[in-house]
Amino acid sequence: MARKEIIDEITMKRAVTRITYEIIERNKALDKLVLIGIKTRGVYLAKRIQERLQALEGLEIPFGELDTRPFRDDKPAQENTTEIPVDIAGKDVILVDDVLYTGRTIRAAIDGLVKLGRPARVQLAVLVDRGHRELPIRADYVGKNIPTGHDEEIIVQMSEHDGADSILIERKD
Numbered sequence: 147m148a149r150k151e152i153i154d155e156i157t158m159k160r161a162v163t164r165i166t167y168e169i170i171e172r173n174k175a176l177d178k179l180v181l182i183g184i185k186t187r188g189v190y191l192a193k194r195i196q197e198r199l200q201a202l203e204g205l206e207i208p209f210g211e212l213d214t215r216p217f218r219d220d221k222p223a224q225e226n227t228t229e230i231p232v233d234i235a236g237k238d239v240i241l242v243d244d245v246l247y248t249g250r251t252i253r254a255a256i257d258g259l260v261k262l263g264r265p266a267r268v269q270l271a272v273l274v275d276r277g278h279r280e281l282p283i284r285a286d287y288v289g290k291n292i293p294t295g296h297d298e299e300i301i302v303q304m305s306e307h308d309g310a311d312s313i314l315i316e317r318k319d
């Protein structure tokens with residue numbers, strides 16, 4: 147099946163803005179926040195949320211990039227490209243990713259995170275929740291819930307990495 151766009155650039159932008167407002171509403175101590183983007187596209191999403199928090203609240207929220215590959219439960223990678231230039235101990239960490247599916251990436255992310263320090267709290271923001279969880283993991287902030295079949299794939303494109311903003315669905319053969 148050909149790829150079909152299901153979310154356009156404007157709707158994607160609104161979803162990120164709404165997530166940012168929800169983060170502001172649900173976190174009284176914004177100065178304790180740390181945004182951690184999960185590679186690959188979670189990093190660009192976390193940066194966009196960081197920019198909106200700066201514009202809306204005038205706050206410079208610390209930011210890091212997490213490589214989950216060394217903590218995977220299938221084929222753990224030797225290389226770790228994580229860059230988190232802030233102490234996360236006692237902080238309210240918001241993990242950010244583009245798609246939540248089985249939940250295994252987030253399990254690996256939490257594993258990687260707690261090796262670096264003991265956050266006060268960890269929350270999860272995702273642009274798309276497509277269902278089909280294999281672990282007891284849920285997101286605190288969801289841009290779009292998109293019901294999918296196992297035979298489908300969600301493709302998030304972001305201008306910083308892919309040249310344009312778009313969310314597409316494709317049937318896997």
Ligand SMILES: O=P(O)(O)OC[C@H]1O[C@H](OP(=O)(O)OP(=O)(O)O)[C@H](O)[C@@H]1O
Nearest residue numbers: 185186187244245246247248249250251
């Ligand atoms: O809930 P899960 O079943 O773990 O799936 C979600 C993950 O899958 C994708 O990452 P992918 O491994 O394709 O890496 P990429 O982001 O670098 O493309 C996506 O970006 C999420 O991180």
Ligand SMILES: O=c1cc[nH]c(=O)[nH]1
Nearest residue numbers: 245247298299300301
């Ligand atoms: O459909 C999916 C599943 C996992 N990760 C994605 O990016 N898309």
